[in-house]
Amino acid sequence: MLELNQALAKHERPPPRSTLTKAFNAFLLDRLVRQNLSVHGSQIGLLLVTLRYLQDTRTEPEGLGLSVEELLNTMELLKVSKSKEPEELDTHIALAQSLYEEVERLGELAGESRDAALNSLIKILALKKRPQEAQKLLERHSEHGSAVIDPSQWKNVLVGYALVGDQEKMFSAIELMEKHGVPFDSHTHQAVISYYAKTSKDVEMMKKWYEIGRAKGIEPTRRTDLLVLSSCIYHNELAWGEPILRSFLDTKLQKTSNDIKVSWKLILQWAAAKGKRFEEIDRLLNVLVQKSQQEGLNVRPDIDMINPLIKLAASQGDIYAAERYLALGLKRGLQPDYKTKLLQFEYRISSGDLDGAKAVYDELKDKEYDMFDSVAPLDKLLVGLSKQNPVKHEVIMELTEDVNERNIRLGPDTVSALALVHLQRGSFQELFNLVSTHAFRFSPKQRAPIRDVLVSYCLDRSALTSKVWDAYNILRQTFPEVGVEARTQIMSAFFERGRSDMATHTFGHMRALDLPDIRTTIETYVVCFEGIGRCSDSESLGLIYNMFKLDNTVEPTTRLYNSLMLAYIGCNNPMRALQRWDDIVHSREGPTYNSIEIALRACEIWRSDGEQRARDIWNQLGRFKIQVTKDIYTAYVGALAGQGLFDECIRLIDDEEKELHYTPDVQLYVPYNHDHEYGEVSC
Numbered sequence: 182m183l184e185l186n187q188a189l190a191k192h193e194r195p196p197p198r199s200t201l202t203k204a205f206n207a208f209l210l211d212r213l214v215r216q217n218l219s220v221h222g223s224q225i226g227l228l229l230v231t232l233r234y235l236q237d238t239r240t241e242p243e244g245l246g247l248s249v250e251e252l253l254n255t256m257e258l259l260k261v262s263k264s265k266e267p268e269e270l271d272t273h274i275a276l277a278q279s280l281y282e283e284v285e286r287l288g289e290l291a292g293e294s295r296d297a298a299l300n301s302l303i304k305i306l307a308l309k310k311r312p313q314e315a316q317k318l319l320e321r322h323s324e325h326g327s328a329v330i331d332p333s334q335w336k337n338v339l340v341g342y343a344l345v346g347d348q349e350k351m352f353s354a355i356e357l358m359e360k361h362g363v364p365f366d367s368h369t370h371q372a373v374i375s376y377y378a379k380t381s382k383d384v385e386m387m388k389k390w391y392e393i394g395r396a397k398g399i400e401p402t403r404r405t406d407l408l409v410l411s412s413c414i415y416h417n418e419l420a421w422g423e424p425i426l427r428s429f430l431d432t433k434l435q436k437t438s439n440d441i442k443v444s445w446k447l448i449l450q451w452a453a454a455k456g457k458r459f460e461e462i463d464r465l466l467n468v469l470v471q472k473s474q475q476e477g478l479n480v481r482p483d484i485d486m487i488n489p490l491i492k493l494a495a496s497q498g499d500i501y502a503a504e505r506y507l508a509l510g511l512k513r514g515l516q517p518d519y520k521t522k523l524l525q526f527e528y529r530i531s532s533g534d535l536d537g538a539k540a541v542y543d544e545l546k547d548k549e550y551d552m553f554d555s556v557a558p559l560d561k562l563l564v565g566l567s568k569q570n571p572v573k574h575e576v577i578m579e580l581t582e583d584v585n586e587r588n589i590r591l592g593p594d595t596v597s598a599l600a601l602v603h604l605q606r607g608s609f610q611e612l613f614n615l616v617s618t619h620a621f622r623f624s625p626k627q628r629a630p631i632r633d634v635l636v637s638y639c640l641d642r643s644a645l646t647s648k649v650w651d652a653y654n655i656l657r658q659t660f661p662e663v664g665v666e667a668r669t670q671i672m673s674a675f676f677e678r679g680r681s682d683m684a685t686h687t688f689g690h691m692r693a694l695d696l697p698d699i700r701t702t703i704e705t706y707v708v709c710f711e712g713i714g715r716c717s718d719s720e721s722l723g724l725i726y727n728m729f730k731l732d733n734t735v736e737p738t739t740r741l742y743n744s745l746m747l748a749y750i751g752c753n754n755p756m757r758a759l760q761r762w763d764d765i766v767h768s769r770e771g772p773t774y775n776s777i778e779i780a781l782r783a784c785e786i787w788r789s790d791g792e793q794r795a796r797d798i799w800n801q802l803g804r805f806k807i808q809v810t811k812d813i814y815t816a817y818v819g820a821l822a823g824q825g826l827f828d829e830c831i832r833l834i835d836d837e838e839k840e841l842h843y844t845p846d847v848q849l850y851v852p853y854n855h856d857h858e859y860g861e862v863s864c
Contacts, residue, residue: 182227184196186226190696199246202245205235205251209254213254221624222623223624225273225276228255232283233279236283252294253294253297255276256281256298260301268624273309274306277302277306278302280302281299281302284298285298299322299328299330300330300331300334302318303315303334304337306341307337308340311341312354313350315334315341316338338354339351339354339358343373343381351373366399367400368402370402374387374401374409375404377390379408391405406428406429406433407443409422410422410429410451414451414454414493426447430448441478442485449465449466449490450493459509462506484520487507487510487515487521498531500528500529503524503528523545526558527558529541531561539576542580559591560592562580563591563595564594564598567598567599581599585618593623594630596616597630601634601638604648613655632660635655635656639653640670640671642678650683653683657690661696664698665700668691669708672684672687672712673712681712681713684709684712684713684716689728692728700734701732701735703738703740707743707864708744710747711744711747714747714748714750714751714752715751719752739773742765742776743864746779746780749761750779750783755785755786755791758783759780759783759784762780774810774812777816780794781798781820782819784820784823785819785824786823791820791823792824795820798817814833817833821833
């Protein structure tokens with residue numbers, strides 16, 4: 182699928198349709214077998230490109246070589262993906278719509294799958310910030326009865342409007358769903374509260390919609406109350422939440438062991454959030470245990486009661502309290518479980534205790550836990566280790582090896598930080614393995630920081646040239662999207678290092694690409710020719726000039742011919758330089774002042790015909806009444822000086838102020854020098 186994307190961009194022959202169909206199916210099968218339904222923006226983009234190509238090039242009207250089940254499975258991937266960037270959301274929706282259209286195209290062959298595809302599309306539109314489109318589909322098919330619609334789709338639309346922050350549409354959606362016979366019930370109320378409490382963490386909106394539900398006579402579900410109470414604990418809304426807590430404890434819990442533990446966890450967290458000291462929490466737990474024994478229930482504390490206290494303390498930045506709660510559990514014989522260790526791992530990272538976090542990581546690893554539901558803590562550890570001074574390379578390599586063995590997917594910031602560590606250490610094989618393993622999964626926006634690290638290294642004058650060349654090759658292989666501006670800067674950097682061979686290779690790589698954002702432009706040629714002139718590299722000049730002659734995308738300009746003159750001058754070939762001057766003179770654009778100065782510099786080093794050509798140019802200036810600038814006058818004096826006409830040069834210097842009203846300065850008195858630096862003349 183990646184090859185197809187590149188082939189379409191370069192207008193090359195794409196892979197066979199059968200190969201693309203197998204690739205599409207293999208990707209789905211891999212996700213289903215590993216029960217890993219998460220997909221990334223770049224992968225969704227490749228799926229979309231492949232599906233559309235198969236649709237556009239179909240030879241059989243009934244299908245693409247993809248079964249209805251495979252089309253529906255792809256929609257399942259889209260429903261659980263977590264993309265947030267607007268361009269990624271657009272790609273997700275475009276793919277969902279294409280999949281639905283394909284299922285609908287199959288007509289009766291799709292059977293009930295048409296309804297399943299429609300429900301999937303509505304959910305994707307609603308939860309990917311297109312609730313209005315989802316609502317239109319819902320209304321149309323509900324009114325016409327053209328499909329079996331899951332009533333829960335109205336809940337998705339309502340949450341979709343919450344996602345985009347449209348309160349007015351939320352109220353109108355409630356009216357419409359009730360009009361269509363779908364009540365705004367406790368479960369729909371829970372979905373809205375869940376969004377505000379967990380996703381957006383907008384406490385004020387959570388409180389507002391909690392009250393709206395109560396005003397409509399809805400009895401909040403147990404889950405709703407738990408979400409609200411947890412949010413009150415973490416956002417200091419204890420006064421507002423107090424009545425809800427009392428009601429919850431009195432009416433929604435039974436005298437069972439599990440429910441009593443739920444109540445204990447809430448009571449302990451509420452006390453901690455109110456600022457009760459560690460000793461008071463310990464005594465409160467004793468009271469709860471004694472009360473349980475008096476009631477003949479004999480409920481005992483467990484580590485699940487300690488973990489929320491640790492989490493709360495860590496969220497408040499109170500690492501000392503977190504450690505004391507951990508000690509409280511140990512005192513009561515409650516051994517830390519996986520969640521405890523993960524909390525400890527996270528708060529040690531946030532407090533800067535990277536060695537302590539690494540020790541906890543080793544414990545988790547040794548016990549063969551499923552490691553992390555989210556790799557964010559591990560990302561933070563690796564980023565923190567990468568920024569240490571001095572960097573502990575052995576520790577980082579140990580962690581990255583474990584990451585590779587466990588197939589853990591690191592975030593873009595982590596890959597960027599590790600890339601810099603590998604560059605500084607000169608570990609280019611490890612660098613290549615890192616970026617080739619992880620970077621392809623990221624969206625263009627996520628890839629940018631990793632790419633920028635490599636580009637910055639290539640432009641670092643303190644880095645060894647051989648290492649910069651290695652870094653550049655990794656950059657061009659793993660980040661083909663690097664723009665022409667960055668590539669041109671790298672090419673210029675190689676010229677500045679005196680490595681015109683590397684610079685011309687860099688130019689050649691750009692020239693070989695057909696992508697508009699990467700392919701060489703006139704400015705690229707100008708920079709390249711100027712660099713070749715500074716390096717006096719005749720072989721590279723011939724190579725690039727031949728590329729220029731064969732490039733039908735570049736129309737020669739005066740600025741480009743100026744750079745060519747500078748290149749020929751730098752390579753001690755003034756005759757060819759003045760041939761380009763002739764091209765400029767006969768061109769539609771004509772010469773600039775810089776062109777005249779550069780041409781006179783060419784005359785300066787041409788021993789056989791330099792004098793005559795310089796006088797011809799000078800006479801042309803007089804004939805066309807072109808104002809002679811100080812730089813052009815200086816260049817003319819230099820051209821004559823290059824031919825040994827020192828007496829005439831002295832006369833010109835003496836006449837300068839009288840004829841041209843310029844005051845002679847030291848520039849005119851600089852002795853003629855065959856090693857004169859021509860690169861200082863601008864194009």
